[in-house]
Amino acid sequence: MIAGFMKLLTHPWPALAFRLYIGGLFVYAAMYKINYAAEFSATIASYRLAPYWAVNAMAVFMPWTEIICGTLLILGLRVKSAAALVTALLTVFTLAIIINLLRNAPISCGCFHTIEDPISWWTVLRDLTWIAMTLHVYHFDAILRIDQLFIGKLKRIES
Amino acid sequence: MSTSKTMPGIPAATTAAGLDERQPLAFEHRIFLLKTLYEASGELATANNTTDILNRFLPTTMGPLGLTFGFALLLRPTGLHIESLGFEKNARAHFERTGAALVTKFFPEQTRPAHIERPCVLVGRHLAKDPHLPPGTNAVIAIPIDATSHAVLGFGPKLTDAPISEVEDELLRGLAANLSLALRKACNEELIKNLNSTLSKKNQWMEQALARMQQTQEELARRAFQLMTLYETAFDLSGITDPQTVLYTFILRLMGTFSYSNGWIALYGPGGSQPDIASRNLPPETATTLASAQGRNQILARFVELKDKMPRANQSYLLSDHHALKQLPAQADTAVLFAVDEDWHGAIGLGHSLSGDPMDEETKHLLLSLAGTFLVTLANTKRIQMIERLNTDLAARNTDLLTTLDKLTSAKHEISLLTETRQRIIGLVQGEVARVRRASWLDVSLIIIAGAVLGLLFNLTGPSGIDLIPPSVFEPAPTTIAAPKAHPMIRNKTAVIIDARPAEFHKQGHIPQAVNLPQELFDFVYSMKLADLAPETPLIIYGRTISRHYDAEVARELELLGHENIMVLKGGLAAWENAGYEVTR
Numbered sequence: 001m002i003a004g005f006m007k008l009l010t011h012p013w014p015a016l017a018f019r020l021y022i023g024g025l026f027v028y029a030a031m032y033k034i035n036y037a038a039e040f041s042a043t044i045a046s047y048r049l050a051p052y053w054a055v056n057a058m059a060v061f062m063p064w065t066e067i068i069c070g071t072l073l074i075l076g077l078r079v080k081s082a083a084a085l086v087t088a089l090l091t092v093f094t095l096a097i098i099i100n101l102l103r104n105a106p107i108s109c110g111c112f113h114t115i116e117d118p119i120s121w122w123t124v125l126r127d128l129t130w131i132a133m134t135l136h137v138y139h140f141d142a143i144l145r146i147d148q149l150f151i152g153k154l155k156r157i158e159s
Numbered sequence: 160m161s162t163s164k165t166m167p168g169i170p171a172a173t174t175a176a177g178l179d180e181r182q183p184l185a186f187e188h189r190i191f192l193l194k195t196l197y198e199a200s201g202e203l204a205t206a207n208n209t210t211d212i213l214n215r216f217l218p219t220t221m222g223p224l225g226l227t228f229g230f231a232l233l234l235r236p237t238g239l240h241i242e243s244l245g246f247e248k249n250a251r252a253h254f255e256r257t258g259a260a261l262v263t264k265f266f267p268e269q270t271r272p273a274h275i276e277r278p279c280v281l282v283g284r285h286l287a288k289d290p291h292l293p294p295g296t297n298a299v300i301a302i303p304i305d306a307t308s309h310a311v312l313g314f315g316p317k318l319t320d321a322p323i324s325e326v327e328d329e330l331l332r333g334l335a336a337n338l339s340l341a342l343r344k345a346c347n348e349e350l351i352k353n354l355n356s357t358l359s360k361k362n363q364w365m366e367q368a369l370a371r372m373q374q375t376q377e378e379l380a381r382r383a384f385q386l387m388t389l390y391e392t393a394f395d396l397s398g399i400t401d402p403q404t405v406l407y408t409f410i411l412r413l414m415g416t417f418s419y420s421n422g423w424i425a426l427y428g429p430g431g432s433q434p435d436i437a438s439r440n441l442p443p444e445t446a447t448t449l450a451s452a453q454g455r456n457q458i459l460a461r462f463v464e465l466k467d468k469m470p471r472a473n474q475s476y477l478l479s480d481h482h483a484l485k486q487l488p489a490q491a492d493t494a495v496l497f498a499v500d501e502d503w504h505g506a507i508g509l510g511h512s513l514s515g516d517p518m519d520e521e522t523k524h525l526l527l528s529l530a531g532t533f534l535v536t537l538a539n540t541k542r543i544q545m546i547e548r549l550n551t552d553l554a555a556r557n558t559d560l561l562t563t564l565d566k567l568t569s570a571k572h573e574i575s576l577l578t579e580t581r582q583r584i585i586g587l588v589q590g591e592v593a594r595v596r597r598a599s600w601l602d603v604s605l606i607i608i609a610g611a612v613l614g615l616l617f618n619l620t621g622p623s624g625i626d627l628i629p630p631s632v633f634e635p636a637p638t639t640i641a642a643p644k645a646h647p648m649i650r651n652k653t654a655v656i657i658d659a660r661p662a663e664f665h666k667q668g669h670i671p672q673a674v675n676l677p678q679e680l681f682d683f684v685y686s687m688k689l690a691d692l693a694p695e696t697p698l699i700i701y702g703r704t705i706s707r708h709y710d711a712e713v714a715r716e717l718e719l720l721g722h723e724n725i726m727v728l729k730g731g732l733a734a735w736e737n738a739g740y741e742v743t744r
Contacts, residue, residue: 046661052704055707056625056626056627061607078606081598082606085606085607106666107663
């Protein structure tokens with residue numbers, strides 16, 4: 001059973017599902033942030049971790065990075081790099097939430113909208129789950145990837 | 160030896176009276192002796208040689224003196240000559256054995272004088288006792304003729320057995336003197352005759368030698384001419400590398416050397432190749448005939464006729480048969496067939512000799528020698544041509560080889576470039592494959608850069624764009640006020656305290672009586688709570704984090720609305736709390 005569970009756990013299909021989920025999640029989250037940069041800037045500032053001169057720039061650049069990573073994950077292009085970058089972003093977000101939870105800061109997550117419920121440990125758990133999914137994608141994703149077509153052609157050139 | 164002083168034939172005891180009677184007899188005897196001497200001189204004067212002299216002297220001497228025997232020994236370098244009279248036959252054999260010793264006794268070699276002496280005459284009976292002389296010898300005459308010739312004569316006793324008188328002794332001496340002169344004369348004549356004979360022989364030999372020398376000189380001159388001709392021919396031909404020029408030069412040389420008015424050379428190669436023809440002073444059709452197949456066959460037919468004499472490689476053959484000469488395709492009085500090698504054959508023809516004389520053997524030999532030189536030169540020319548052709552082919556092949564080498568080098572360069580390109584492509588492919596299979600810093604960087612670029616572009620062009628860097632960074636810092644100084648103003652309500660932070664933070668804790676004026680709700684809150692304030696009313700603003708300067712931003716907004724006395728609480732809420740002032744939670 002454990003073996004079956006492990007097999008299921010390491011199977012490419014769950015990885016594909018996680019990949020599409022995380023990719024869609026990041027695209028969705030980024031769509032709002034892109035259109036409301038000022039609000040997202042305020043959200044970043046509310047975490048009180050980034051220097052004030054870099055907050056606006058982060059609010060402008062970060063959503064586009066997220067949407068690119070989400071798109072790459074959905075398409076199956078440079079999955080490992082995108083998954084690694086998503087993992088890093090989620091880790092930063094999670095650490096920021098944890099720090100502000102420890103500070104008892106009355107802020108919302110700002111992950112999808114400006115006005116959300118305040119951050120909580122559930123939020124941390126949710127982010128950790130997403131990180132686990134992303135790591136699964138990183139290690140076990142292998143099907144329905146545009147990269148595979150590209151690699152196949154490159155293999156023919158190499159031979 | 161003793162000699163008598165008395166007259167011969169006159170008794171020693173003659174008296175003075177009888178002297179007158181005997182004087183006419185003595186005179187007659189003397190006259191007889193003088194006649195004898197005269198006759199002997201005449202006999203000796205007419206003799207031809209020493210043998211004849213001795214043959215005549217012996218009877219001439221013995222007769223008048225009445226001697227019983229006589230002998231004469233003549234020792235010369237040529238041998239011992241013996242003449243005798245009155246001896247037995249075996250006496251000659253005796254003189255042949257002892258004659259030389261007898262002469263040597265009288266003329267020992269150690270005592271022979273350098274000059275000729277007078278003859279010596281010995282008379283006396285004591286001579287009969289000498290063992291070297293025949294028994295009974297009564298007189299001996301020793302005559303030195305010259306340094307190497309001597310004569311010894313001996314005479315026996317008188318028939319009367321009387322001793323030889325003084326007169327007879329004088330006669331004998333006179334006869335000896337005459338004999339000596341006659342012998343010397345005869346010897347000299349013989350010597351002169353021998354010298355003449357030798358001289359004549361030498362003259363004859365000299366004439367023969369002179370004739371041979373002239374013949375040798377003529378031979379040398381002819382050889383020198385031949386050698387000079389060979390040398391000049393070889394010199395003329397040495398610098399020529401064109402076979403046609405060799406033919407022309409050689410035919411001219413032959414015509415000049417042997418005085419012929421015209422000449423031709425035809426050289427035929429293997430198969431039906433074009434022959435080389437050279438002709439001088441001949442009509443043009445002769446060259447055409449020689450170059451034709453018929454001319455070629457006519458000349459080659461002469462080779463076939465020769466059969467075993469046919470010239471082999473580098474050989475020539477003089478064609479002397481008139482019938483064969485007439486069969487040649489061109490007129491020739493003298494012709495030479497030659498073969499350069501197994502493939503190249505030909506003929507040389509010379510016509511109309513200017514001298515009209517036929518060639519002698521020497522001239523023929525010279526012609527063949529010149530032909531040999533010609534063949535060597537021709538063979539060398541052919542070899543040079545072949546070498547030049549080979550060199551040309553080799554140069555062409557070298558050029559082709561260099562071209563091929565250049566192509567190969569270029570192809571090799573292209574192959575190396577293609578290989579290098581392939582390796583690079585493979586490297587890129589492998590890199591790409593590796594990048595796909597793992598997370599790479601390059602991809603991450605590209606994603607971040609792409610996000611930055613897209614975000615920047617969208618922010619610049621989109622409707623909700625914001626400043627990348629907050630404007631407060633570039634604006635002058637607002638006027639600040641320390642908490643202890645602000646506290647009485649706030650307590651006395653001479654100044655309005657404004658909390659610029661978001662409402663959530665304001666709710667967590669704020670300075671008493673502070674008006675929460677977050678920037679997001681600025682217009683609404685300001686209009687509700689602060690719109691009535693006079694512009695000069697002091698406004699103390701606080702609220703600042705690491706991520707945002709709320710106080711500065713709100714202060715800038717208030718300043719834009721015309722408020723003149725705006726101050727920012729230095730250190731914010733933290734400084735207020737640290738100063739121990741009250742905070743509402």
